[in-house]
Amino acid sequence: MITQEVSNAIGLDVGTSRVVLARRNQEEFDYHTQLNAFVRIPFSKITEGVLRKENIPFTVQGSDLIVHGNESERFADLLGQEMRRPMRAGVLNPAEPESEQQMSLIFRNLLGEGAGAGRKVYFSVPSAPKGSDENTTYHEASVKGILTRMGYEVRPIHEGLAVVYAEMEGSNYTGIGISCGGGLCNVCLSYLSVPVLTFSVAKAGDFIDSSAATAVGEIATRVRIAKENDFHFNGHFADKVKQVISVYYEDMINSLVAGLNESLGNAKTLPKLGRPIPLVLAGGSAMPRGFRERFEKTLKASDFPIAVSEVRLAANPLYSTAKGALVAALSDS
Ligand SMILES: Nc1ncnc2c1ncn2[C@@H]1O[C@H](COP(=O)(O)OP(=O)(O)OP(=O)(O)O)[C@@H](O)[C@H]1O
Ligand SMILES: [Mg+2]
Structure with a gap:
């Protein structure tokens, strides 16, 4: 929990997998993160005492202890349970x-109790996935409600646009920002900071975990841990789980590139961009070694109609969305 105030403006990445808080600490950006997950474990006085001593966020509910955030993954793994997830596919589950x-x-754990007091929070929102009839209105209103009740002044920002704000100052916020997350890949084409087109694709990290888990008869949490620890592209996979992960990763990249071509290839409203624009990949699912190269190769092979000057990996893929939300909040304070 943060006890010391560093800046009034706050960027909050409300992700399916993680919630990330960004604040400015003098010239530096400061990040704090919690897994957006929880797990129920049996109550005992001794467990309660240890969790408190270790500063692990939890609440007591009847005969259970509920462990929130980062430690829920370890408990779920140790107990062979799936973590419970407040969000799915980019929105409230x-x-x-x-x-x-x-x-x-x-949120309370990350932001601190009673810290709102009219401070400004920009929080990330997704686009509804292509081809689904979902919409994000209820999700957005619910997150806004939670933060408003905590005393914040709240504004939404599209996740892809946040990536542009975090990574593309050099091109005056012109380019394509993509966040490859847990629930979704969110995309935004921005022209001089104005979001021209946003969309999302439903295949992302969770899709890889659950599909690979089904294929090898494992639980998704374990696949996810294997994927995050040492999966990379272009390897020879003696290990069955990694081999299956690579198959579903390819599937995710293909869907993302197909979505880009479908949305940006046909858009009648595209501005005449005049010169090639950068594309930045962010989000946890962009992190494995070789991902950027594999994405670029697939994009090039697809005859993508927009001239792209470079395909770049965000400086810190897990924090890009929160950083961009903070950039927006700072510019508005
Ligand atoms: N080092 C890593 N290698 C591979 N995948 C990773 C790594 N670190 C995190 N991930 C994966 O990235 C995903 C989470 O990314 P991120 O935190 O950007 O998502 P999110 O913002 O919570 O989700 P969304 O934007 O879809 O709502 C998970 O699927 C996680 O397993
Ligand atoms: Mg995200």
């Missing part, structure tokens, strides 16, 4: 009755 309550606890 309709199958999780405790979603709002749990998100609110994670």
Whole structure:
């Protein structure tokens, strides 16, 4: 928990997988993150005492302890359970009755109790995935409600646009920002800081985990840990799990490139850009070694109609969205 005030403006990446808080500390940006997950474990006085001593966020509910955030993954793995997730596919999880309550606890842990007091928070919102009839209105209103009740002045920012604000000052915020997250890949084409087109693709990290888990008869949490620890492209995979992960990663990249071509290739409203524009990849799913190269190769092979000057990996893929939300909040304070 943050006890010392560093800046009034706040960027909050409300992600399916992680919630990331960004604040400015003099010239530096400061980040704090919690997994957007929880797990129930049996209550005992001794466990309660140890969690408190270790500063692990938890609440007591009847005969259970609920562990929130980062430590929930380890407990889930140790107990062979799946973590419970307040969000799914970029929005509040309709199958999780405790979603709002749990998100609110994670927000309080990151932001601190009673810290709102009219401060400005820009929080990330996704686009509804292509081809789905979902919309993000309820999700956006719910997150806004939680933060407003905590006393913040709240504004949404599209996740892809946040990536542009975080990474593309050099091109005056012209380019394509992509966040490859847990639930979705969110894309924004921005022209001089104005979002011209935004969309998302439903295949991202969770899709890889759950599809690979089904294929090898594992639980998704374990696949995810293997993927995050040492998966990379262009390897020879003696290990079956990594081999299956690589198949679904390819599938995700193909869907993302198909989505880019479909949305940007046909858009009648595209501005005449005049010169090639940069494309930046961010989000946790862009992190494995070789991902950028594999994406670029697939994009080039697809006859993408917009001239791209470079395909770049964000400086810190896990923090890009929160940083961009903070850039927007700072410019508005
Ligand atoms: N080092 C890594 N290698 C591979 N994948 C990783 C790595 N670190 C994180 N991930 C994956 O990235 C995903 C989470 O990324 P991120 O935190 O950007 O998502 P999110 O913002 O929470 O989700 P979304 O934007 O879809 O709502 C998860 O699927 C996670 O397993
Ligand atoms: Mg995200």
